[in-house]
Amino acid sequence: MVKKRTPTPSHTVGPFFPARFFGEGDYDLTFVDDPAKRAQGQKIYIGGNIYEAERVPRWNCMVEIWQPDAGGCFNHPNDPRHSHADPNFMGWGRRSSDDAGWYDFVTVKPGGYTDPLTGFRRAPHIDVAIMSSGLMRRLVTTLFFPDEPANAEDPVFNAIPEADVRERLILKPAKLEGAPADATAYRLDIVLQGDGETPFFVD
Amino acid sequence: MTTPNFFEAYDEPSQPVIRIAQYRESLLRSPSRPPYKRPVTLTEITGPLNLARKLKTGMNDLSRVNNGARAMGQLIWVTGRLLDEDGMPVRGSVIELWQANAAGRYAHKADSQNPAPHDPNFLGSGRCLTDQEGRYAFLSIKPGAYPVPNHAARWWRPPHIHFSIFGEGFMSRLIxxxxxxxxxxxxxxxxxxxxxxxxxxxxxVAKWIPMMQLERADAVGFEHDLVVRGHRATPMGF
Structure with a gap:
């Protein structure tokens, strides 16, 4: 099929993305617009530090995540199972890394699914996009869960041939201060550049 | 089905380089290793279509704050269509924009050292939804140019407006x-x-809209279409 238009070039988000664009509930994916109606599944909390070169914490990063619901469904017409999607699960969240470079989200543990296009079996995962001053294009990566046998088959996890590098995408169980009492907490630091650099994917 | 279901990696020459020698932040924050190729699956070709339930929209008028006095500067009307790679309108999609005031200063704590004056009547940010034609429109103030602080090459940013666009999938997200x-x-x-x-x-670069073609007489008009990734592949059977 011939494409008629070329996508607009990407640019950096710069340092001035308005603080008022970050709503209080935007980092909590367990509800859409009514906090009384909560998503189904195991509540989890994920957090970590973002570092630029030389392990300098990077504040003012815009971090966004996107993931399937607890049943592995998306509330989107491209998902053949979308009619089964949890109506109270947002799937999307956004956070600004704070002065110490910390980002965090409250969500539910995503379900795995069989990809309708490729037939690949996807392990539970969370897509992450990082936007910051200095990044002319966003950085994208995917987070995975520890002790998941499905990781061994996941085509994105295994797109990274080096075992020690792909290990950096596995969330680590942790005790975290900001975690809600009823949530399982995981930590994952994101290193934009340098030792222990986080692997990113072609966007 | 009208939702794009085919997404591919960007065509390189149409996108910016990642490391810019005189832009120090790009050197400190860009990964040193090239990104890994991965297959595109359902997670990348879906995205939040209900964002308007989470994010407040209808903030199209940046020219004043809460019906207060007009912001300093020259009124501009910025409009255009959000399209996918087939040229089809992307409807009901969130568009966010932000910019400096007429003097070249942002209403942001990261710009607190800027000697240019703050304008209390200008927040410099708005959010709206595209209509049935994929169209957005904002009334604002022409942003001022500003010098990048402490830059050896005396780099001035030209007047510009930042856009944050979602489209219909994780891969159509664009800044x-x-x-x-x-x-x-x-x-x-x-x-x-x-x-x-x-x-x-x-x-x-936006296109100037000649006065007689503009639906209003109180602002200088600019047309700026935005294109996000996504096109329709052969029918998928669902």
């Missing part, structure tokens, strides 16, 4: 900037000129 036509600073801007392809740079 970009719009420039104004005929600005001399455009030719020297490190970010605009990080796009290697001339046609790509042209896609970042």
């Amino acid at each position: 970009t900037q719009m420039y104004f036509p005929g600005e001399p600073l455009n030719a020297a801007d490190l970010l605009l000129n990080a796009v290697p392809d001339e046609k790509g740079r042209e896609r970042l």
